[in-house]
Amino acid sequence: xxxxxxxxxxxxxxxxxxxxxxxxxxxxxxxxxxxxxxxxxxxxxxxxxxxxxxxxxxxxxxxxxxxxxxxxxxxxxxxxxxxxxxxxxxxxxxxxxxxxxxxxxxxxxx
Amino acid sequence: xxxxxxxxxxxxxxxxxxxxxxxxxxxxxxxxxxxxxxxxxxxxxxxxxxxxxxxxxxxxxxxxxxxxxxxxxxxxxxxxxxxxxxxxxxxxxxxxxxxxxxxxxxxxxxxxxxxxxxxxxxxxxxxxxxxxxxxxxxxxxxxxxxxxxxxxxxxxxxxxxxxxxxxxxxxxxxxxxxxxxxxxxxxxxxxxxxxxxxxxxxxxxxxxxxxxxxxxxxxxxxxxxxxxxxxxxxxxxxxxxxxxxxxxxxxxxxxxxxxxxxxxxxxxxxxxxxxxxxxxxxxxxxxxxxxxxxxxxxxxxxxxxxxxxxxxxxxxxxxxxxxxxxxxxxxxxxxxxxxxxxxxxxxxxxxxxxx
Amino acid sequence: xxxxxxxxxxxxxxxxxxxxxxxxxxxxxxxxxxxxxxxxxxxxxxxxxxxxxxxxxxxxxxxxxxxxxxxxxxxxxxxxxxxxxxxxxxxxxxxxxxxxxxxxxxxxxxxxxxxxxxxxxxxxxxxxxxxxxxxxxxxxxxxxxxxxxxxxxxxxxxxxxxxxxxxxxxxxxxxxxxxxxxxxxxxxxxxxxxxxxxxxxxxxxxxxxxxxxxxxxxxxxxxxxxxxxxxxxxxxxxxxxxxxxxxxxxxxxxxxxxxxxxxxxxxxxxxxxxxxxxxxxxxxxxxxxxxxxxxxxxxxxxxxxxxxxxxxxxxxxxxxxxxxxxxxxxxxxxxxxxxxxxxxxxxxxxxxxxxxxxxxxxxxxxxx
Numbered sequence: 149x150x151x152x153x154x155x156x157x158x159x160x161x162x163x164x165x166x167x168x169x170x171x172x173x174x175x176x177x178x179x180x181x182x183x184x185x186x187x188x189x190x191x192x193x194x195x196x197x198x199x200x201x202x203x204x205x206x207x208x209x210x211x212x213x214x215x216x217x218x219x220x221x222x223x224x225x226x227x228x229x230x231x232x233x234x235x236x237x238x239x240x241x242x243x244x245x246x247x248x249x250x251x252x253x254x255x256x257x258x
Numbered sequence: 259x260x261x262x263x264x265x266x267x268x269x270x271x272x273x274x275x276x277x278x279x280x281x282x283x284x285x286x287x288x289x290x291x292x293x294x295x296x297x298x299x300x301x302x303x304x305x306x307x308x309x310x311x312x313x314x315x316x317x318x319x320x321x322x323x324x325x326x327x328x329x330x331x332x333x334x335x336x337x338x339x340x341x342x343x344x345x346x347x348x349x350x351x352x353x354x355x356x357x358x359x360x361x362x363x364x365x366x367x368x369x370x371x372x373x374x375x376x377x378x379x380x381x382x383x384x385x386x387x388x389x390x391x392x393x394x395x396x397x398x399x400x401x402x403x404x405x406x407x408x409x410x411x412x413x414x415x416x417x418x419x420x421x422x423x424x425x426x427x428x429x430x431x432x433x434x435x436x437x438x439x440x441x442x443x444x445x446x447x448x449x450x451x452x453x454x455x456x457x458x459x460x461x462x463x464x465x466x467x468x469x470x471x472x473x474x475x476x477x478x479x480x481x482x483x484x485x486x487x488x489x490x491x492x493x494x495x496x497x498x499x500x501x502x503x504x505x506x507x508x509x510x511x512x513x514x515x516x517x518x519x520x521x522x523x524x525x526x527x528x529x530x531x532x533x534x535x536x537x538x539x540x541x542x543x544x545x546x547x548x549x550x551x552x553x554x555x556x557x558x559x560x561x562x563x564x565x566x567x568x569x570x571x572x573x574x575x576x577x578x579x580x581x582x583x584x585x586x587x588x589x590x591x592x593x594x595x596x597x598x599x600x601x602x603x604x605x606x607x608x609x610x611x612x613x
Numbered sequence: 614x615x616x617x618x619x620x621x622x623x624x625x626x627x628x629x630x631x632x633x634x635x636x637x638x639x640x641x642x643x644x645x646x647x648x649x650x651x652x653x654x655x656x657x658x659x660x661x662x663x664x665x666x667x668x669x670x671x672x673x674x675x676x677x678x679x680x681x682x683x684x685x686x687x688x689x690x691x692x693x694x695x696x697x698x699x700x701x702x703x704x705x706x707x708x709x710x711x712x713x714x715x716x717x718x719x720x721x722x723x724x725x726x727x728x729x730x731x732x733x734x735x736x737x738x739x740x741x742x743x744x745x746x747x748x749x750x751x752x753x754x755x756x757x758x759x760x761x762x763x764x765x766x767x768x769x770x771x772x773x774x775x776x777x778x779x780x781x782x783x784x785x786x787x788x789x790x791x792x793x794x795x796x797x798x799x800x801x802x803x804x805x806x807x808x809x810x811x812x813x814x815x816x817x818x819x820x821x822x823x824x825x826x827x828x829x830x831x832x833x834x835x836x837x838x839x840x841x842x843x844x845x846x847x848x849x850x851x852x853x854x855x856x857x858x859x860x861x862x863x864x865x866x867x868x869x870x871x872x873x874x875x876x877x878x879x880x881x882x883x884x885x886x887x888x889x890x891x892x893x894x895x896x897x898x899x900x901x902x903x904x905x906x907x908x909x910x911x912x913x914x915x916x917x918x919x920x921x922x923x924x925x926x927x928x929x930x931x932x933x934x935x936x937x938x939x940x941x942x943x944x945x946x947x948x949x950x951x952x953x954x955x956x957x958x959x960x961x962x963x964x965x966x967x968x969x970x971x972x973x974x975x976x977x978x979x980x981x
Contacts, residue, residue: 149536150608152534152535153492154489154492154493154496156493156535157493157497159501161893161894162893164894165894180858186864187888207889210886213863214893216889216891259763259764260761260762260764263753263759263761266761267753473875473881473894474873476757508875508876509876
């Protein structure tokens with residue numbers, strides 16, 4: 149292989165047809181309210197961790213839904229589990245249980 | 259796919275293309291990229307009995323600098339005004355550009371003057387002060403691919419070969435790629451508009467081929483000026499080309515047809531680079547997908563010697579396509595210059611099949 | 614002459630208005646250019662949000678029209694007004710093939726003539742109700758979506774027709790669609806096609822149709838591509854909730870950028886998943902475009918005859934959009950329904966009844 153002094157850039161596009169939906173199915177079975185999100189962002193606005201890190205709980209479960217799971221492992225650890233997100237969610241999404249379910253998904257699915 | 263749906267759109271984007279007496283302006287870069295293309299255009303235009311005039315005082319239109327953020331628009335407009343002055347002084351009214359970016363810039367300048375006549379007056383003054391020249395705006399502005407599109411039936415009639423596989427009788431499967439500056443800025447200025455441009459499709463259909471509509475058809479070829487001109491960005495450029503190749507591969511294209519200086523350059527050269535970087539090739543049996551300009555393809559259809567068309571300087575060998583079309587070529591003379599002297603033979607690539 | 618009214622347009626608005634006017638003892642003539650009354654509602658299967666049969670709504674409106682003189686196939690060709698009221702001239706339209714016409718007439722017009730006025734009729738009345746309604750946005754104008762080119766791209770109206778036929782909804786290859794996409798805002802909120810406005814009812818239509826597809830094929834994946842979900846009326850938000858909770862419909866916030874056809878005829882689409890900030894591509898077996906409203910083709914013509922003002926969106930402006938929304942500004946000319954802009958069926962019915970009430974008062978008092 150020749151080194152041309154530049155390399156290919158990774159494609160950022162989410163390829164839904166080749167997504168990994170094992171996490172989503174696992175999490176949804178444990179916490180069906182994941183379906184009810186309307187993307188309003190009140191969870192991430194009130195989030196204790198989001199004030200000091202780039203943790204974004206709203207994005208986190210949307211990413212899982214899209215079958216894009218690479219980034220979530222490191223992300224999940226940033227949650228402080230305070231539950232403010234859940235208090236504020238207008239759709240009654242059980243966000244604390246969602247975090248637990250995601251952690252369990254990582255344990256069981258690797 | 260319903261072909262009539264596309265036809266309906268094509269019918270809505272028809273433009274006027276002059277029939278003769280063309281003032282032809284060359285591209286800055288095409289003679290380096292595809293040295294036989296412009297010469298071939300002049301040859302078949304002459305054979306079709308058309309008058310094409312070139313003025314030796316013609317310079318860059320400065321579009322390449324304008325689109326690379328180096329040349330300010332007023333400067334570019336003054337450069338364009340000077341080319342118009344050369345046309346006017348030569349007694350021509352129909353302006354034909356070889357380069358897509360030139361075509362885009364000329365169109366943009368004319369549109370700008372249409373909406374801001376005071377700017378046109380200002381540029382006239384700039385040109386007068388700098389050169390003492392005066393100009394008339396062209397009566398007709400077309401890209402050389404528009405003119406070739408207009409002549410596609412004549413080329414077909416005079417042609418010796420067709421875009422058909424000699425052995426199977428099947429049409430050759432062609433991917434067409436239009437330069438961004440052809441109709442993306444002004445869809446009504448391109449034959450067929452911007453979403454389903456017809457200019458190359460019309461040639462492919464007329465000459466017997468089959469057009470492939472693939473998902474990344476509208477995606478950038480990988481040139482994009484800024485993403486290539488700076489070496490650090492070239493990974494970005496080649497990734498854009500790769501995205502297109504990955505998308506077109508399932509449709510088994512047998513050639514790519516282009517009408518821009520940059521697109522054939524990058525679609526051709528990057529196939530080699532990708533093969534050396536990743537070991538990937540996109541054609542059949544380790545071959546690449548030959549990438550041609552419309553002039554080169556018209557030349558092949560008309561039975562011109564492929565080495566006069568400059569096909570030997572393509573990075574992806576065109577021989578597999580010529581074999582399919584039944585076009586004879588002499589491998590012995592491939593790398594000989596006009597005087598019969600050897601130009602030297604390039605090193606064989608590691609993966610891409612070489613002829 | 615005393616209590617005579619002409620209603621132009623026989624969709625749900627014109628039907629309801631004429632029925633209500635007849636109920637109040639007026640002599641009503643309804644002019645409809647198509648062969649039948651019913652307008653868009655006649656082409657709909659079930660209505661949002663409760664999925665009532667559209668036919669039942671029409672039956673109800675027709676029930677009230679027993680004493681209305683309905684003239685179909687009647688296209689308005691002229692309107693004049695005088696001290697007694699208005700005279701509306703209409704040509705009875707017939708297929709060109711059925712009319713032996715001079716060849717030269719067709720040749721000179723330079724375009725294909727489908728219909729020829731076979732005869733003209735005049736109708737006179739003291740008041741006019743304009744109820745020309747709307748046309749659906751021609752989805753093929755969004756060239757990048759490939760409607761009319763890719764076989765598996767259809768519109769919400771096409772889908773409704775399929776629902777109405779009662780047959781299975783299959784891809785053009787005859788397969789049960791495993792993944793279906795709904796595209797919101799087709800021809801709406803889109804300056805590129807000249808329509809800056811929201812068509813209002815497409816959002817809830819998209820949610821309703823998404824649910825109906827899930828009912829038909831529970832294992833299918835259904836995606837709605839939206840920018841905002843404008844669930845403006847009672848029970849609409851609940852329908853959206855139901856779509857998520859009961860049916861697992863996925864909502865992706867991102868406008869469809871473009872699509873193309875895969876070798877197997879499925880559709881590959883591109884959008885941005887704006888909530889994760891990434892471009893996204895996805896293959897669907899069937900793509901449904903939620904076509905918006907545009908002013909009906911006759912609106913410009915008839916508004917022109919009367920000198921009525923239209924907005925930059927092409928819809929007719931009323932005398933005042935708050936308090937005089939049924940008045941045109943011309944005494945005796947009333948406006949009702951979707952010719953004033955996108956509107957739901959229940960709103961159209963309420964608006965038509967309001968028009969009838971104001972019109973009755975006008976005929977009684979002589980004051981607008």
